[in-house]
Amino acid sequence: MNAAKSKPDPVYLNPKDIAAALGGTARGNQISAPAPGHSRRDRSLRILIDPAAPEGFTVHAHAGEDPIEMRDYVRSKAQLPDWESDRHQPPATTAHIRLVRKPEPPKPFSDHHLVSRGFRHSVTYDYTSTDGEIVFEVLRYEHPVETKTFVQRRPDGKGGWLSGRGDPVLYRLHELAANGSDPVFVTEGEKDADRLASLGYLATTVPNGSWPDDLSALTGRTVYVLADNDPAGDKKASAAIERLAGIATTYRIDLPDLPAKGDVSDWLDAGHSAEELEDACQAALPTAANDNKPAQSLSIFEWTVDRFVGEAPAVEYLVDGVIPLGIPGMVSAAGDTGKSFALLELHRRVAFGSGIYAPPIFGGKVVGEGTSVMITSEDDANEVHRRIAALDSKGERFGAAGKRMIVVPLPSAGGARAFWREDRKSGLLETDEFKRICDQLKEVEGLRLVTFDPLASFAHLPLNEDPTAGQFVCSSLARLASETGATVLVAHHMRKSKSPIENLGDAREAIRGSTALVDGLRLAYAMWPADEARSKRTCKSLGIQYEPNRIVLGGVVKANGAARRILSTYARNEAGLLVDKTAGLGAAAPAQDDLRTALVIAVEAAAAAGAPFTKTGASGLFEMRERLPEELRRVSKARMDALANEALERGEIVRAAARGEKTAKWLDVPSGIFAIGLGNFASGTPR
Known part of the structure; x- marks a missing residue:
């Protein structure tokens, strides 16, 4: 036994x-x-x-x-x-x-456990693909005395059925895919969705409250969420609105005179009409896109200066001497310059590493290596594929390094997203879509670089006219950079100017938008095509054939801190990538206009850091030239005075008094903190 x-x-x-x-x-x-x-x-x-x-x-x-x-x-x-x-x-x-x-192993479908207890199969709800093929079914069973119940099954490919459903999809998905413009009703169950569909409306729901990951069929649409009149209905309506935040414009509809535990089918059965339903939708207000959570309170007493103990940390760079880590910045360029391709190459070097013989990019060597994330609203997946293939001829992306470079082509990922917008009631807002992206970025290990290309696609704000809008976006980017420790860059456009851009000062003036946009970021790098004569001379010096827009100039036009301010010369290669050729040209000393612009940028950065220059004396420009960029350290005292005098005469810099002082001797830009009378000195700054 x-x-x-x-x-x-x-x-x-x-x-x-x-x-x-x-x-x-x-x-x-x-x-x-x-x-x-x-x-x-x-x-x-x-x-x-x-x-x-x-x-x-x-x-x-x-x-x-x-x-x-x-x-x-x-x-x-x-x-x-x-x-x-x-x-x-x-x-x-x-x-x-x-x-x-x-x-x-998958189990064959059986409803014996229900039928044997007196349940009767009453309705079958087909969940289909966008092509109308059945993905799975939800079967409704009713009982004379017990609560209705549902089971799910999916095709086994042989004419039979397996238990369960796999990944969820939207109900009536094929109809949503076929009509991408009409509003969509979201109901609590399939019965109500079918009832609305019988009246000619688009309607959907999800199986047993399980929302799918793919909601592209609802992206950018108007969605009316119909709430059943009970606690469960309230909870499911709220869950639907939360899930659709940043994806669709959602309206919650609480039907008038709806009985307890009633749904839209009950409401229509009670004699209400489709016209009344439409009136209720028209009267509803869209749900708020932000979560309305109060900001964390600020305690000023935590920030007494005695907390700053020991030697101050050195500046860490993404691009050596040019682009620091952990700051918000901008790359601005004229149209058809090639900035997006150059930014993609910067991302590749950050993620894959950069050899010692690689030419500079954006004025220096890439020294910050780690994960990079680029979100572009202009290039689709095919274009990104072509560009990545051109940059990565050795196939490094198929190794471990490929996981460190993330490029999101929004045209192929559900379309462009608004990260910043203006609400009539709440004012300037970060959208829920942006908050979700920020949450994901904070989880990325070793994040070094984030780029949004171009800024105008993400900021649905009047950046060109409203300085407040520009400052709002800059503050948002600064917070993201601080929270992730990564450099956060936005690609931006230059306005068309009547006269050609000849130097870094002209380039700064040509950046599109209000001055607050440039002033609010820590760094701005500009790129523009060289004029025809200069382009032809450069092509001849490099031994390459001249083509329009083949030679591009670039450099730092604004920096809040130390940054190499040289004018770089780029030549477009066969793939369209801009390659830095500055060293190969044997360039002479920078032009007077570029030196003056570099001086203005240095004066602005010093004042913003609480360590302003004077024109002469102990804190004078020449006397403190070790704090100036390399190209200015080499000039004579007489030329330094001439550059400062010219900048003062042109109104690019001004003499200002510190707060509490009467003598205007400190140098600043007209909109700087010292110029407006609020300047304070950093600890240890000579006076």
Whole structure:
């Protein structure tokens, strides 16, 4: 006679560990957590930790999900061992060791467990692909005395059905894909979506409250979320609005005179018309795009200067001597200059590394290596593919380095996104889309560079006319740079000018937008095509054939701190990439206008740092020339005086008094902190 199987050993799990893995909360041996696809605040998934139960826990899905799928979900999130029916050994009690999951074979669909209890299959809801092919079905079962229930099944490819559904999709997706312009109703269930569709409207829902990752069919659309009149309906409507934030313009519709526990079908059955439904939609206000959370309070008492102990940290650079790490900046260029391609090459060097013989880029060598993220709204995936292939002829992107370079082509990823916009009630806003991007960027390990290309596609604000809008965007970028430690660059355009750009000063004046946009960033680098005569001379010197726009000039036109301010010369190669050829030209000393512009930039940066120059004396420009960029350190005292006098005469710099002083001797730009009478000196600055 066979010995009877021994009773399985108890399985001991830590409720707090399981709750943390699921993003939920534990009270004693009971856990409440979000069901998959629900908002973080959802608590419809309940887990009871019971050592005597199989695997040590039981699951209750109050939103209607399949219990077997929910057990798999809990097991996966908590990284528990795979279930084995004859297991006798308890799993490890830590619940954090990742084991290799064994895929369970799909199970044939059966509704015997429902039919045997008196349930009757009443309706089948088909979930389809954009082409109309069935992806899975939701089957509704009703009972004379018990609550209705739902099960799901998917085709097995042989004319039969398997239990479960796989990844969720939007209901009636093929209709949404076929009509991309009409408003869309989101209902709590399939019955209501079908009822609205019978009236000629576009309507959708999600299976058992599980929202899919792909919501491109709703991107940029007007969506009306219909709330059922009960706590569950309120919760699901709120979850839908949260999930669609930044994706669609959403309106929550609470139907008038809707009975308790009623839905839109009940409302229509009570005699209300489609016209009344449309009136309710027209009267609704769009949901706020921001979360309206109060800003963290600021304590000034935490920032007494005695906290700054020891030697001040050295400036870390992304591009040596030119672009520091962890600052907001701009690359501005005239049209058809090639700035986006040059920025892509900068991202490649940051992610893949840069050899010692690589030519400079943006005026220096790339020294900050790590992960880079570029989000472009102009180039689609095909164009990005062509450019990456041209830059990465050795196929380095297929190795480990390829994971460190992220390029998001928005035209192929659901279209452009607004990161900043203006609301009639709330004023200037960071959108939820931007907040989600920021949250993702903060999770990137070793992030060094972020680029938004171009700025105008992301800032739906009057940047050209309103200085407040420019400053708002700059502050937002500065905070992102500070929180991630990465350099955050925006690509921007130059305005067309009647006269050609001849020097760095002209280039700064040509940057499109209000002065607040440039003033609010820590660094601005400008690029523009050389005039025809200079271009032909340069091509001849380099031994290359002249072509229009083949030679491009560039340099730093604004910096709040030390930055190499040289005028670089670029030549476009066969692939269209700008290659720095400055060293090969044997360039002579910079032109007078460029030296004066470099001086103005240095004066601005020194004053902003609380260490302004005077024209002469102990803090004079020549006497403190070690604080000036390299090209100015080499000039004579007489020429330094001449440059300062010319800048003063042109009004590019002014003499100003510090706060509490009467003598105007400190140099600043007209809009600088000392020039407006609010300047203070940094600790240790000579006076």
